[in-house]
Amino acid sequence: MSVLVRNNVRVSGRYDAQPMVFAHGFGCDQHMWRFVTPAFEDTHRIVVFDHVGAGESDLEAYSRERYGTLQGYADDVLQIYRELELTNSIFVGHSVSAMIGILAAISDPDRFAKLILVGPSPRYIDDDEYMGGFTHQDIEALLDSLDSNYFGWSQAIAPVIMGNEDRPELASELSNSFCRTDPEIAKHFAAVTFLSDNRDDLHRLKTPTLVLQCAEDTIAPRAVGEYVHGQIPDSELIFMNATGHCPNLSAPAETIAAIRAFL
């Protein structure tokens, strides 16, 4: 299967312009970018996609082995890059996709002109001096929370979601579709995301990078944003007025302005 189908890749904007690739984080899918991408369609070639396991990606392609580390997701990003022949790109990664973008840019630096990291964290769990903001128990608790909430998933409609069904209206009847996935995949992605430790990768990144840090972001606290900025040699840090972890949704105008200023 083509990686474009596997990752539900959508391309818009100006075909001949510099590519901007937007990668969603843990929780939802490419719709996370829907208030942001239109602002760049006149000037850039826009690429959005769903990580395997999320949104309308091919769930059959999910393997616990390949996606047992963030490198598996970074390899997918690079496959999309090769398939679309993307070079000189702007990669915008939200949440865990910030680290995925860093890993991809380290593997194949020539394809990346700039990185924009929205709410990045190289490690979520506290470790001696380092304050990631979470404990192992917190992550266990998140897995329990995911067990109690299926966000529109049900085994009965799984074939519909996977797209080999001739009644698409069944899928759209369910709410929470933007966060919908197989609960087992959601839990595995959560564990891989929140137990990852990519602190040692940061200094290996040579690509010019912008870090967007929100106020009162419990997932990626201010100190973590400062740490990321401190470790990436060629980086800028912007503190946003937006609160929470998803400024791309809660404060799209501020997010767009910050990205534009960096381009």
Place this chain on the structure above:
Amino acid sequence: MPRDTTTGRELDTPYAALLEDSAEDLYEHAPCGYLSTLPDGTIIKVNETLLAWTGHRREDLISRLRLQDLLSAGDRMLYETHIAPLLQMQSEVQVAVDLRRTDGSQLPALINTVLKRNDAGEPVLIRTTVVDATDRRVYERELLRARHVAEASEARARALAQTLQESFIPPAPPEIPGLDVAATYRPAGQGDEVGGDFYDVFETGRGEWVIVLGDVCGKGVEAAKVTALARYTIRTAAMQTRQPSAVVTTLNQALLNQHIDRFLTVVYARVQRNPRGECSVTIASAGHPLPLRATPDGRVETIGRPGTLLGVVAAPELHDTVIELAPADVVVFHTDGVTEARREQEFFGDVRLRRLLVSYRDENAANIAGRIVDEALDFQSGIPRDDIAVVVLKVPEGNA
């Protein structure tokens, strides 16, 4: 006369005296908790019901805490990664969370959250109702636990099936000195069931070898029992008699003696290599698809003669056929999982298998066996409906 609090009209129902609630009383003492928060979660209004349920004082919440601060650790993460973004994208979210009480205990709740936007479409307010779901969540957790137990037992059953299945084939790839022999085996389905195909390759101790391949009718534990019986009966009988039809007859007798009402088909081949390096094969088939021989000149033919399947009659009609193999000859033993692989109404069939053999006869035994199984799998989109077992014997070139 009491009045309807919203319309101001007088009520004249017999229950009017009971409906004295003011809008404020309805809000404060509703049978659910109410919260109003700013888009960032900051609490700006809360009702008495929720205060009573959680133990919080109003003054400790208003403008001081956010909705997410009332949640347990896991749910706080869920709020940031799922609830908040969903609220922005679809304006309404229903979710099961635990609220933290001031005494440290947790209130299992179902919350329904709605985002209110102004005329310009900007988010201005979030309204949340909280329903005490203590009993409901206990019940759900029971269901969840039951599911985990079911999953664990399914995993055990799968492991059991796999272990059992592995006992139907030799633990190591088959080897016959001086000959190229290989086998491939693929159980039906997704690996959670025990199938009925088996094969074995072993030495009988007189410089002679046996290749046997069979198929017990059906699947599951009952079929597995017969498969196990067949394998050890054949091994034992092969040590007592050389004649393939006699070995197979012994197996038939064992099936009948044990009152097993399952059919079994088997092809049994005794392989001998003489001192000159030539190879002769004596074959008996009991209801089993006959092996195919491919020769270097491009011919493919069945070898052996059809016989009666086992487990039915006391005296099955069986024949021993002796075949002399020449260098580069290939013999393929297979179960009907290959030829009867189905794509809609179409079978993989004998013709496809023969064509495959012509194409790949120059490859080694392992590649030929692998090709056959791959093509049969591809034909049925990767998930076989029946077990597939293939053993390939090839006489090396320049061997004679």
